[in-house]
Amino acid sequence: MAITMYDLAGTEAERRFSPFCWRAKMALAHKGLAVETTPWRFTEKDKLPQPNVGRVPVIVDDGKVVHDSTAIADYLEEHYADRASLFGGAAGRALTRFVQNWTETVLQPGLIRLVLLDIYRHIGPEDQAYFRRDREQRFGTTLENFVGDREPRLPAFRASLDPLRRTVERQNFISGEAPLYPDYVAFGAFQWARAISDFDVLAADDPVRAWRGRMLDLFGGLARRAPAYGD
Amino acid sequence: MAITMYDLAGTEAERRFSPFCWRAKMALAHKGLAVETTPWRFTEKDKLPQPNVGRVPVIVDDGKVVHDSTAIADYLEEHYADRASLFGGAAGRALTRFVQNWTETVLQPGLIRLVLLDIYRHIGPEDQAYFRRDREQRFGTTLENFVGDREPRLPAFRASLDPLRRTVERQNFISGEAPLYPDYVAFGAFQWARAISDFDVLAADDPVRAWRGRMLDLFGGLARRAPAYGD
Numbered sequence: 001m002a003i004t005m006y007d008l009a010g011t012e013a014e015r016r017f018s019p020f021c022w023r024a025k026m027a028l029a030h031k032g033l034a035v036e037t038t039p040w041r042f043t044e045k046d047k048l049p050q051p052n053v054g055r056v057p058v059i060v061d062d063g064k065v066v067h068d069s070t071a072i073a074d075y076l077e078e079h080y081a082d083r084a085s086l087f088g089g090a091a092g093r094a095l096t097r098f099v100q101n102w103t104e105t106v107l108q109p110g111l112i113r114l115v116l117l118d119i120y121r122h123i124g125p126e127d128q129a130y131f132r133r134d135r136e137q138r139f140g141t142t143l144e145n146f147v148g149d150r151e152p153r154l155p156a157f158r159a160s161l162d163p164l165r166r167t168v169e170r171q172n173f174i175s176g177e178a179p180l181y182p183d184y185v186a187f188g189a190f191q192w193a194r195a196i197s198d199f200d201v202l203a204a205d206d207p208v209r210a211w212r213g214r215m216l217d218l219f220g221g222l223a224r225r226a227p228a229y230g231d
Numbered sequence: 232m233a234i235t236m237y238d239l240a241g242t243e244a245e246r247r248f249s250p251f252c253w254r255a256k257m258a259l260a261h262k263g264l265a266v267e268t269t270p271w272r273f274t275e276k277d278k279l280p281q282p283n284v285g286r287v288p289v290i291v292d293d294g295k296v297v298h299d300s301t302a303i304a305d306y307l308e309e310h311y312a313d314r315a316s317l318f319g320g321a322a323g324r325a326l327t328r329f330v331q332n333w334t335e336t337v338l339q340p341g342l343i344r345l346v347l348l349d350i351y352r353h354i355g356p357e358d359q360a361y362f363r364r365d366r367e368q369r370f371g372t373t374l375e376n377f378v379g380d381r382e383p384r385l386p387a388f389r390a391s392l393d394p395l396r397r398t399v400e401r402q403n404f405i406s407g408e409a410p411l412y413p414d415y416v417a418f419g420a421f422q423w424a425r426a427i428s429d430f431d432v433l434a435a436d437d438p439v440r441a442w443r444g445r446m447l448d449l450f451g452g453l454a455r456r457a458p459a460y461g462d
Contacts, residue, residue: 091319094407095326098398102333105393162336167329176325 002034006048006058009039010122010196015227017119017195019108020069022188022223024057027073027181029219031083035059042127069188070100073181086181099174099182102163107189110157111201114150117143118197150199157201161208169207172214179218187215191223198229233265237279237289240270241353241427246458248350248426250339251300253419253454255288258304258412260450262314266290273358300419301331304412317412330405330413333394338420341388342432345381348374349428381430388432392439400438403445410449418446422454429460 005025008018016022016037028035040047045054049065052058058067059075066075077086077093087093116135120128120143132143139146164174164186173179174186190212193201202209213231216224236256239249247253247268259266271278276285280296283289289298290306297306308317308324318324351362351374363374370377395405395417404410405417421443424432433440444462447455 085322088322089320091316091323091406091411092326094402095323095330095405095413097402098333098394098405098413099326099329101397102329102394105397163329163333166332166336171325171328174326174329175322180322182326182329 001062002036003028003059003061005035005037005060006040006056007037008056009041011124012122012227013039015122015195017122017192018056019188019192020055021057022191023069023181023184024059024072025222026184026187026215026218027069027076027086028059029222030086030179030181030184031076031080033076033080033083042123043130088175088180092175092180096180096182096185100185103185103189106160107164107186110160111189111193113147113153114157114199114201115147115193115197117147118199122196154201158203158206161206164211165206165208168211173211179215183215187212187223190215191226191228194228194230195226196229200230232293233267234259234290234292236266236268236291237271237287238268239287240272242355243353243458244270246353246426248353248423249287250419250423251286252288253422254300254412254415255290255303256453257415257418257446257449258300258307258317259290260453261317261410261412261415262307262311264307264311264314273354274361319406319411323406323411327411327413327416331416334416334420337391338395338417341391342420342424344378344384345388345430345432346378346424346428348378349430353427385432389434389437392437395442396437396439399442404442410446414446418443418454421446422457422459425459425461426457427460431461 005021005028007016007021007025009016016039025035025037040056048054048056048058049060051065052067055067057069057072058065059072061079066072073086085092087096120131123131135146136142167174171177174182190201193199202212216231236252236259238247238252238256240247247270256266256268271287279285279287279289280291282296283298286298288300288303289296290303292310297303304317318327347366351359354362366377367373398405402408405413421432424430433443447462
């Protein structure tokens with residue numbers, strides 16, 4: 001039986017924009033596991049299987065519910081140990097945390113200052129009311145103000161990608177010649193941005209953009225086929 | 232025969248402050264290899280064995296000269312493959328590059344804005360003349376101006392350590408339960424700073440400081456024994 005996964009969606013059911021859900025979908029594909037995704041909206045907290053913490057991704061595998069993208073990656077690695085590793089060993093797994101922590105403290109906070117309002121534009125009225133209230137309280141300003149200076153912010157955002165840029169201009173993937181979970185973690189953030197925003201966060205000649213292209217090509221173009229903006 | 236290594240020194244021969252030399256010394260200790268270091272000053276370009284590019288570390292192992300800390304790590308890993316690995320496999324080796332690139336584009340550039348002038352204070356007159364001329368040309372300002380705003384810069388520097396902080400507050404080392412080369416790369420930067428500056432770059436309760444303490448304890452206190460400031 002295929003694994004099922006609750007996957008954050010916009011007004012269009014096929015527009016999937018959670019960076020954490022993209023991590024999980026790429027990890028499932030890496031393991032060669034079939035998945036049936038169920039579109040899920042911000043305000044559908046009651047529709048998730050138990051246990052959950054009101055967020056996606058949540059997967060159900062043969063009756064077992066696993067929530068949180070990191071827990072899902074760990075679950076897949078252990079439960080499907082005979083398939084291609086997501087981490088490449090103990091050192092790879094530990095170092096994955098550094099890439100993940102960089103993604104969550106630098107990359108995603110940088111991107112959200114560029115694309116937050118674009119999320120709002122892609123969700124339905126009920127979700128919009130929730131999203132505006134929740135995020136404006138969290139960030140202490142309006143959605144519009146939060147991204148109002150995104151043009152002048154862009155050079156600093158692009159500069160903040162230097163650790164990633166220098167890595168993927170010297171090797172095909174963050175994890176070396178082939179992608180592993182660290183690539184999916186960082187890619188999830190870029191796929192989130194391109195799923196909901198036409199704002200070009202990467203310059204045309206940026207090695208990070210070339211790496212993103214290699215990620216989009218994986219698994220028969222899994223992420224490239226999904227509704228999104230740009231290449 | 233012990234490996235010999237040319238190691239950047241200050242006026243005091245035992246004050247060793249190159250972050251790249253510390254990477255190499257920690258890597259040699261990790262492999263359990265004895266090393267005899269030769270103090271080397273900025274202006275002693277002619278004293279290095281050939282080939283070199285005028286910088287340290289340079290090691291000589293049984294007549295073979297290897298320069299550049301990354302090349303030295305790769306050399307040690309291959310030439311002493313039967314000893315404890317520096318990378319923990321192919322994925323670990325690839326992901327090491329990300330930590331290294333973060334160190335070289337975020338950590339070291341952040342630290343140099345705090346401690347550059349302190350290097351000047353620890354080197355002899357001939358080195359001082361070279362260092363001031365070379366660095367003032369490179370940075371386009373005086374050494375004094377370059378670090379003149381280090382107090383107001385400190386909060387942003389400490390914030391920039393978030394990827395490292397979040398990693399080492401959840402596991403003992405960047406590389407997991409035991410240190411590997413990525414730990415030595417990041418540690419080299421902090422050891423450089425504390426070797427030549429009494430400016431407290433880390434708050435007392437910072438998890439990064441606790442990790443630095445664990446690094447100082449390694450190999451019988453190899454780095455803790457060296458002349459430096461603070462704990």
